[in-house]
Amino acid sequence: GENVEQHPSTLSVQEGDSAVIKCTYSDSASNYFPWYKQELGKRPQLIIDIRSNVGEKKDQRIAVTLNKTAKHFSLHITETQPEDSAVYFCAASLSGNTPLVFGKGTRLSVIA
Amino acid sequence: DTAVSQTPKYLVTQMGNDKSIKCEQNLGHDTMYWYKQDSKKFLKIMFSYNNKELIINETVPNRFSPKSPDKAHLNLHINSLELGDSAVYFCASSQASGSSPYNEQFFGPGTRLTVL
Numbered sequence: 001g002e003n004v005e006q007h008p009s010t011l012s013v014q015e016g017d018s019a020v021i022k023c024t025y026s027d028s029a030s031n032y033f034p035w036y037k038q039e040l041g042k043r044p045q046l047i048i049d050i051r052s053n054v055g056e057k058k059d060q061r062i063a064v065t066l067n068k069t070a071k072h073f074s075l076h077i078t079e080t081q082p083e084d085s086a087v088y089f090c091a092a093s094l095s096g097n098t099p100l101v102f103g104k105g106t107r108l109s110v111i112a
Numbered sequence: 113d114t115a116v117s118q119t120p121k122y123l124v125t126q127m128g129n130d131k132s133i134k135c136e137q138n139l140g141h142d143t144m145y146w147y148k149q150d151s152k153k154f155l156k157i158m159f160s161y162n163n164k165e166l167i168i169n170e171t172v173p174n175r176f177s178p179k180s181p182d183k184a185h186l187n188l189h190i191n192s193l194e195l196g197d198s199a200v201y202f203c204a205s206s207q208a209s210g211s212s213p214y215n216e217q218f219f220g221p222g223t224r225l226t227v228l
Binding site: 105 | 147152154155162202208215217220221222
């Protein structure tokens, strides 16, 4: 089955700096790669996703890149703000309607 | 007008008891899921279910059973609770669509289960 590795497990950045989180997956059949943000005590919420036919996607300060050949994808957050502090999860699945396989999460701390 | 709701939010119970967690979605989605988040924050699929098919993660003990009275509800029943069942359980839903097979999964607020 699919296996998703995520690095780093913790990340501290100064406010205004960029943060990068990287994930690799094992199943070449996976086609859908969402990123979720989870604040303390809250539900995971989708912040951005990318499909296998796209190499890069951007939404304001957040961008995701996908390299299908190497089977890795990354989340980039620019101009970080204290409210970006949370746990971020990458995931992979065959489509958006099949179970997500999550990475183990990255705890991002943005220091003001 | 919560999209995916779960009850209860907190559940504290003794080992050996049987308990249920309820999930409802008002998004008209046809696929629902149960995920478990353990104390290390690892999120893992337990079940996915739509009108046609129940897919069970093979690592889930058979003490756990999903029950779907209708398309908008997927409840989780747990028999003979064990200490290791303590976790946060999240329900989620998504919509299959021929024109867009890559659709967001919406998560419920979670149920924190504590087994004493």
